Amino acid sequence: IKEEKQRLRKEKKQQKKNKEKKDEKASHESEKKKNKEEKPVSAAAPASQPPTQPSTQKAVPAPAPVPVPVSETPALADKPAKTKADLKAERRARQEAERASKQAATSKPKAPPNELQPVVKRLPEHVQVDNPGVLKKLAKKLERQQIPLRLDYGYKVSLFSHLHQYSRKAPLTQQLSIPSTVIHPAIVRLGLQYSQGIVAGSNARSVALLHAFKQVIRDYTTPPNEELSRDLVNKLKPYISFLSQCRPLSASMGNAIKYIKKEISNIPSQCKEEEAKRKLLSCIDCYIDEKIILAAKAIAKSSIEKISNGDVILVYGCSSLVNHILCEAFEKNIKFRVIVVDSRPRLEGREALRRLVQRGISCTYVLISAVSYILPEVSKVFLGAHALLANGYVMSRVGTSQIALVAKAFNVPVLVCCETYKFCERVQTDSFVSNELDDPDDLIVTRKGKTQLEHWQDVPSLGLLNLVYDVTPPDFVDLVITDLGMIPCTSVPVVLRVKNVDQ
């Protein structure tokens, strides 16, 4: 039966290949991508995937993606590659041919480069702070890239001891030289803004990241005997390590980085530096326009259909997209009112409240502890997302899953608004495995001159936990509004697949 299924699948793919008239390499890639997409889905769905399939597929496209891992894997691999000069030249020649054929075929540059890997695993490496081996590897990698290592702070709750926990009072810049030479100043500024929370929110972080990358690209000059397409990617790697030390990267940032890396690698070697830079800068502008600005417009347009007169809409925290939607709806003269739910320690709801009230929308403000009290009044819940996972789970600010749960209990529809560039190939069913721990000192508050938790570190049995994200299961979400349309939560893997095939 397994072989039958295998054969059927192969036939289907051959047909598809002929239909789309893609060249051989691209179809192999799409096959592999489908493998990868199906694999994580199989974790959720009970479909049986033949385990032999990956190995057969792996054998065929082996020559094509070999050069790419050379640039993807850590710099350690570069050292043996450099000594084998002729192998390198061979691979380079193959890469040139590949690139030429790729450019002959019309393709939209959206596929993440990790799909060119032949190896099965290509999920982002899980953070494992409690594993000393992994930590040592990380420390070595940072040392190689000349980035200081940021030390963890304070006692970590045991369930989350595999995650990093940093203190805002110990920024990474303490260990950097002041006119920073190793890291581009724009990136240092960005890292500081991330760690201090000045740039917060998925969209803002991605836009700021791309803005910093634009400055890096502007100031970049190709060293002699190097190619821009390879060297620039290598230059970006320490920057990305630095940024992830300041604050763990978000899914949207990860996708943006993949896109940039792919764009850079696709620059033909004949291209002059000025032209290449111009091209890259315009690609970045294009990406932001398409994925963030226009996507917001499209989502707003679809969401406004869902908002009717007399609605009471509940929002949680400060999501730039949801705020945008509500402001647009208000411009269209729909009569509705908003309930803003907020939670400590971030209290982002205050900012959302300010933005809505400034426009003239009538708002109510409650804390999350009052959500079951206020829900009988609510007609719809609009939530923003940090990322949408491949199994349909919504990763968002901590507290979102509670709102969704209570809304479900009250039979109130929950709509999640999310752009497609935040879709992530990761799979998670709980909030423990991969999360972010914020500074525990944020939980300390001074009331009437007394700070009860001031010396929390001295109490051995006390741990402060400041989680940032949580995951909401798709059963609680009724609709996901994306720039591709309104889809149910379970269709997220389909969108991912379509996006990736759609090269």
Add this chain to the structure above:
Amino acid sequence: MELQAVLMAAGGGSRMTDLTYNTPKPMLPVGNKPLMWYPLNLLERVGFEEVIVITTKEVQKMMATDPKMKIDVKMKLDVVCIQEDGDMGTADALRHIQQKIKTDVLVVSCDLITDVALHEVVDLFRAHNATLAMLMSNAHEFTETVPGQKGKKKTAEQRDFVGVDQSGKRLLFMANEADLEDGLSIRKSIMRKHPRMHIKTGLVDAHLYCLKKAVVDFLADNKSISSIRGELVPYLVRKQFSKTTNSPKIKDDAENQNQKTNDSSTNHELLISSRDEPLLQLAQERSCWNDHRGDMSEAYHGGKLRCYVHIIDQGLCCRVNTLAAYIEANRLAPKLFEEPAVHPSAVISERCQMGSDSIIGALCQVADKTSIKRSTLGNSTTVKEKVKVTNSIIMHGVTIEEGCNIQGSVICSNAVIGRGADLKYCLVGNGQRIEPEVIVTT
């Protein structure tokens, strides 16, 4: 390149002429190191590789011969000489080197001795994209009696009023009492935006400024500003809240039109718009962060010009511009470094009582039965027998004959104290000679 360091070492030391009439201020010895070594050391420790030093020809000559400067300072020093007699203020000096400035600058004064973590100031500059970031310290009173002075306290007119916001980082108001005629007036626009302002008077300005490159270009066009501390900084602080920088869309009436055109030409330089300004705007719009709360404005109240200050409570931050500060610095500065109190080449006899907080310079000769407590001895100083030195600063090349008793005094270079002299709280100038058996008290 991110920051260029500029060291202002052309100041005259007008408030300590007793010391500086012979030795220029940047080369005055503090803890047996020239004064300008301290800020240079700070910059070097933090990671700077080059510094532009603005100084006079005399200092440049002395720098070339001083061993400490030659050996210990590893950075590349680009020395720019200016006229000694000219009335060049610090801002004028910056304007003078405008061609060399290619990026944001960090201006340091040569008389700053501090162990502050410089990244705190620079982080404010970076994170908030500030136009100005400076360093200030909660001053403490000098308790030691100053020799040669009749206990004159700082007159009230010299007070500086510094207004900061609630977080203590944003600089809202800065004025010197001498500039205020009737009283302290604060614009309503500032109060509306920052209803809680803390006004501090006891702060010491460390004269360490991070300035954006646009400010240097602005200085080049505005020749009327001559001092950074006296004119430029208050101007920038005021400009944060000026109408034209914040709301260009407001249609002013005719009377303001002229003012606006005048201001707009100056603002045009100060408002640094990067090439990707719309992207930066977009990121700020989408970010759910605000630096204040309680009103309807966006982060920073939409202002593009921002000034920040980092105020330190602990640690050493001392500006050596008065005699009292000089004495204090001599006492505190050596604690910054791990060097041994007694230079290895000094010859100290065994019967000498030396306190642990005394510093002995190179090639000193200290004879028997002497007592040196809480004092600094410069290089090549000779101290003969039965001398008692307490709480004093002895500079280089001084000879102290037998039986002297020196207390709370400052003896400048190459002086000779005759035998049996008794000096209390005195200031002996360069090359002076005190006759034997002289008793000098305040």
